[in-house]
Amino acid sequence: xxxxxxxxxxxxxxxxxxxxxxxxxxxxxxxxxxxxxxxxxxxxxxxxxxxxxxxxxxxxxxxxxxxxxxxxxxxxxxxxxxxxxxxxxxxxxxxxxxxxxxxxxxxxxxxxxxxxxxxxxxxxx
Numbered sequence: 001x002x003x004x005x006x007x008x009x010x011x012x013x014x015x016x017x018x019x020x021x022x023x024x025x026x027x028x029x030x031x032x033x034x035x036x037x038x039x040x041x042x043x044x045x046x047x048x049x050x051x052x053x054x055x056x057x058x059x060x061x062x063x064x065x066x067x068x069x070x071x072x073x074x075x076x077x078x079x080x081x082x083x084x085x086x087x088x089x090x091x092x093x094x095x096x097x098x099x100x101x102x103x104x105x106x107x108x109x110x111x112x113x114x115x116x117x118x119x120x121x122x123x124x125x
Contacts, residue, residue, distance in 0.1 A: 004096040004116030011122045012086055020081040022096030022116055030074035033101045035108060036081045038092035038121075045095070047108030049081065057106045086123045093118040 008020040020036070023029075035050035049060045049070040058070050067086075072079040079096060097112035 003114055004098065006094065006096050006116040006119040009094060009119030009121045011124065013125050014086060014088055014123055016086050016123070017082070017084045018086065018121060020083065020094055020096075020119060020121075021078055022080075023078045024098065024114070027098075027114070029072065029077045029079065029098070031100055032098035032114075033106055033110060033112075034070075034072060034079040035097050035106075035110070035112060036070065037095045037097060037112075038090075039095070039118075040092045048094075050106040050108050050110075051079065052104045052106040053101060054104045056104055059106050059108060061108065083121070086121075088123045090121060091123050092121060094121050 004022045006022045012018055036048040037045050039045040048064055051058045051070045051072050055072050067084050069082040095118045096116045098114045099110050099112045
């Protein structure tokens, strides 16, 4: 079964930082567009950021621009989400997702096919 394993979540104080990682199981990351999403219980899942196959194109939702940075290391078969200046409203379950694309493109509106189980991020003092 193709999916991701996310790690790096935890409890952090407001203004703090976390770095999330996701590694695929069952496929090679370099052939896929990767994105991060998050969800709070009772609310819709929201897209955070995406990165193209080669890492040359990225996109961010407005609510994380300037605070979060997405990256990938295809040689290590891992994608990352660096989260700085975290706020209590960033508290959520964070998911990594992927979709195969031949083109070097990125969009949060793609039909992402492969998902991880998520890693919890809690921002609280």
